[in-house]
Amino acid sequence: MSTAASSQVILSSEFILSKYGESLAxxxxxxxxxxxxxxxxxxxxxxxxxxxxxxxxxxRAESRVEPIVAKIKAKNPAVNIRFLKIDxxxxKDVRRAARDLDDVPKIDHLVAVAGVMMPPFAKTVDGVETQFGVNYLANFLLVKELLPKVRAAxxxxxxxxxxxxxxxxxxxxxxxxNYNEGxxxxxxxxxxxxNAARTMFAKFLAEKLQGENIRVxxxxxxxxxxxxxxxFTPEFIDMIKALRKSGEPLRDLDGRPIALPPFTGASEGAATLITAMVDPTIEESNGAYLHHNAVADDEVTSHVLNRDHWTKLWALSEKLIGEPFNV
Ligand SMILES: NC(=O)c1ccc[n+]([C@@H]2O[C@H](COP(=O)([O-])OP(=O)(O)OC[C@H]3O[C@@H](n4cnc5c(N)ncnc54)[C@H](OP(=O)(O)O)[C@@H]3O)[C@@H](O)[C@H]2O)c1
Structure with missing residues (x-):
């Protein structure tokens, strides 16, 4: 759906799958x-x-996945489901998890959704602030480890x-x-x-994979x-409520207004991930940031669009994982 994200109605997963889902078979x-x-x-x-x-x-724990496995078995028992533990x-656990997939020859779609928001300060096992570590750095390594399988697909x-x-x-x-050790x-x-790091990573990875016909x-x-x-703390919830009530927009780093997003169901939340996986109309925009099932690079800040920042982030990430990621 290549219309501008800002003017796009919010679509459900069912709708996106009805248009493009066949390619997932x-x-x-x-x-x-x-x-x-x-x-x-x-x-x-x-x-x-x-x-x-x-x-x-x-x-992290198989018990978290069990309710979803039960739903899938009820919906489509023919699908082969495999649990993979990753913390x-x-x-080190990311590397171990990737090795556990040695018997899997190809991965058609690698969808990194796990994340954490606004926890109190803490560091990962490897000494990185939790959100940067979980939301971004672990994905950098996971993608590095599994790229050969995505290439094979x-x-x-x-x-x-x-x-x-x-x-x-x-x-x-x-x-x-790490914000001065917290x-x-x-x-x-x-x-x-x-999230700035996640968005930069997708942009630079797409550029590095140019010509390989891999969607990023x-x-x-x-x-x-x-x-x-x-x-979320009570103070944060009150602040959001007050903002919603006042109708005053937040401003992004470039001073542009950001409308607070309306809450949707999970189907609408998953829909743009499916768009990223299979919508053929956005192929020309590989590397883009998507929002509301559409390319939304007009919402990306100059900080994230700065190519020097992509190279700096890549170098920093290689340093933090302790090895090069040569694409
Ligand atoms: N929900 C929103 O409004 C919203 C808006 C914008 C962006 N997002 C993004 O959407 C993604 C999914 O969020 P969600 O709303 O589905 O949140 P969620 O319900 O909290 O799901 C996040 C998942 O990530 C997992 N996770 C957290 N830390 C992990 C770790 N160390 N190792 C492995 N897995 C870990 C969690 O597992 P545990 O249960 O074990 O912690 C959980 O299953 C996030 O990346 C978030 O940044 C969400």
């Missing part, structure tokens, strides 16, 4: 962040109706990086992603930083009531 799809109350869980249930051959569902707080395989409109207020602090940490800034997009799924709001 027989495919292997890996989704991170699957749980009974998560957008990734809804995505897994939705795409199961399109007859993929295998769904690889990842989470994105630990890069080309043409039209995809790497989809879930992000957020919080990208619009995000600055990657290249010299100190002393200068502000949870919203950390969430914005991780970052996606804002919109506002969905889910497990994500677990760290």
């Amino acid at each position: 027989g495919k292997t799809i890996l989704i991170t962040g699957v749980a009974g109350d998560s957008i990734a869980g809804e995505l897994a249930v939705q795409v199961s109706s399109a007859n993929p051959s295998t769904l690889i569902l990842t989470a 994105l707080l630990d890069l 080309a043409p039209k395989s995809s790497i989809v990086i879930c992000a957020s409109s919080a990208m619009r207020g995000g600055i990657v602090n290249f010299d100190d992603v 002393k200068d940490y502000e949870p919203r800034a950390g969430y914005g930083q991780s 997009f970052s996606v804002d799924p919109g506002a969905v009531a889910s497990g994500l709001q677990r760290h």
